[in-house]
Amino acid sequence: MKIVVTGGAGFIGGNFVHYMINKYKDYKIICVDALTYAGNMETLDSVKDNPNFSFYKTDIADRKAVYEMFEKETPDIIVNFAAESHVDRSIENSEIFLKTNVMGTQVLMDACRKYGIKRYHQVSTDEVYGDLPLDRQDLFFTEKTPLHTSSPYSASKASADLLVGAYYRTYNLPVTISRCSNNYGPYHFPEKLIPLMIANALNDKKLPVYGKGKNVRDWLYVEDHCSAIDLIIHKGKVGEVYNVGGHNERTNLEVVKTILHELGKSEELIKYVTDRKGHDMRYAIDPAKIHNELGWLPTITFDKGIKNTIRWYLDNKAWWENIISGEYKNCYEKIYTNR
Ligand code: NAD
Ligand code: DAU
Numbered sequence: 001m002k003i004v005v006t007g008g009a010g011f012i013g014g015n016f017v018h019y020m021i022n023k024y025k026d027y028k029i030i031c032v033d034a035l036t037y038a039g040n041m042e043t044l045d046s047v048k049d050n051p052n053f054s055f056y057k058t059d060i061a062d063r064k065a066v067y068e069m070f071e072k073e074t075p076d077i078i079v080n081f082a083a084e085s086h087v088d089r090s091i092e093n094s095e096i097f098l099k100t101n102v103m104g105t106q107v108l109m110d111a112c113r114k115y116g117i118k119r120y121h122q123v124s125t126d127e128v129y130g131d132l133p134l135d136r137q138d139l140f141f142t143e144k145t146p147l148h149t150s151s152p153y154s155a156s157k158a159s160a161d162l163l164v165g166a167y168y169r170t171y172n173l174p175v176t177i178s179r180c181s182n183n184y185g186p187y188h189f190p191e192k193l194i195p196l197m198i199a200n201a202l203n204d205k206k207l208p209v210y211g212k213g214k215n216v217r218d219w220l221y222v223e224d225h226c227s228a229i230d231l232i233i234h235k236g237k238v239g240e241v242y243n244v245g246g247h248n249e250r251t252n253l254e255v256v257k258t259i260l261h262e263l264g265k266s267e268e269l270i271k272y273v274t275d276r277k278g279h280d281m282r283y284a285i286d287p288a289k290i291h292n293e294l295g296w297l298p299t300i301t302f303d304k305g306i307k308n309t310i311r312w313y314l315d316n317k318a319w320w321e322n323i324i325s326g327e328y329k330n331c332y333e334k335i336y337t338n339r
Pocket of ligand 2: 085182196216
């Protein structure tokens with residue numbers, strides 16, 4: 001089996017590459033990544049010399065380069081993780097979000113139609129459903145929840161999902177879509193809540209909490225997301241959407257305080273800053289469908305996952321210190337100075 005993993009030098013894609021190489025010794029994994037600010041070859045250090053692994057530094061929106069890769073590799077399955085993924089950046093400027101997340105998806109699916117594949121899998125997000133109110137704990141996102149986006153990022157992901165559905169209906173392209181809740185774990189880029197808070201706490205820098213910190217996210221350890229996608233591409237029904245989440249809801253403040261507690265740091269490091277524009281209040285996934293149809297269940301509790309994650313950031317300081325001391329420094333200043 002030959003599987004193309006786009007965005008494999010990023011957080012979830014990188015974890016998925018490791019997961020698949022370790023699990024399927026006879027599969028060929030072809031990583032396609034443009035190496036934007038979020039892509040990091042160091043994430044792929046341990047697999048880069050594996051004979052079952054190959055890498056293309058390619059933009060998924062570059063039709064010519066994508067077609068050449070398809071001709072050379074004749075892949076069976078495409079798993080599309082490649083995306084601009086940070087909500088705050090999409091609020092600053094959404095152009096690249098539309099190019100990569102929408103046009104890139106179109107190019108990949110056109111290549112799938114032209115060269116033929118067994119499955120195109122779109123890695124989507126629970127953000128396409130918008131948000132839920134804090135005072136309705138009985139509500140969850142199901143696959144039937146209408147798309148109702150808040151940020152340019154989520155609008156671009158929802159647009160891509162609609163396009164994937166259209167390619168299924170119009171061209172019979174064998175597609176599946178997964179919509180997952182917030183992931184955390186190793187190799188998470190330190191602009192996102194959990195790794196940012198770990199890095200800042202370790203450096204005794206202020207921890208910027210948006211608004212009052214009451215927003216709720218449904219956290220899933222990244223390996224559990226990988227196992228869900230593995231099941232969907234092998235056993236999921238073509239044309240279907242699967243929600244992925246582990247009933248691990250926490251307010252941002254709870255998450256930040258847990259991190260400070262685990263690191264033995266003072267809560268005085270917390271700094272409440274101006275809220276994110278259009279900030280979604282609560283995400284909560286109902287994962288009944290993937291559980292009932294494919295037997296998927298998450299295996300790592302938040303308590304265990306957050307400890308593993310903190311341990312990983314302590315053991316792999318070079319990985320994230322390189323990032324925060326590089327080009328990302330300017331972006332951090334832009335988002336957080338005078339906030
Ligand atoms: P990330 O930002 O860490 O990684 C994105 C990767 O895609 C990077 O390696 C980057 O170089 C690459 N990339 C960006 N533009 C590209 C392009 N034009 N061509 C080729 N490669 C390109 O993102 P992530 O957090 O790992 O998210 C991966 C996917 O999962 C995204 O599609 C995201 O929408 C989705 N998702 C993320 C989460 C989460 O909590 N992080 C949850 C649900 C869904
Ligand atoms: O739900 C899935 C989505 O989760 C993915 O589709 C996105 O790609 C991913 O980035 C993530 O989106 P969020 O906006 O939920 O993640 P982020 O880590 O940016 O923020 C998590 C929460 O923490 C959110 O309520 C905003 C808040 N926050 C974030 C940062 C970076 C802060 O309070 N302070 C911060 O500095």
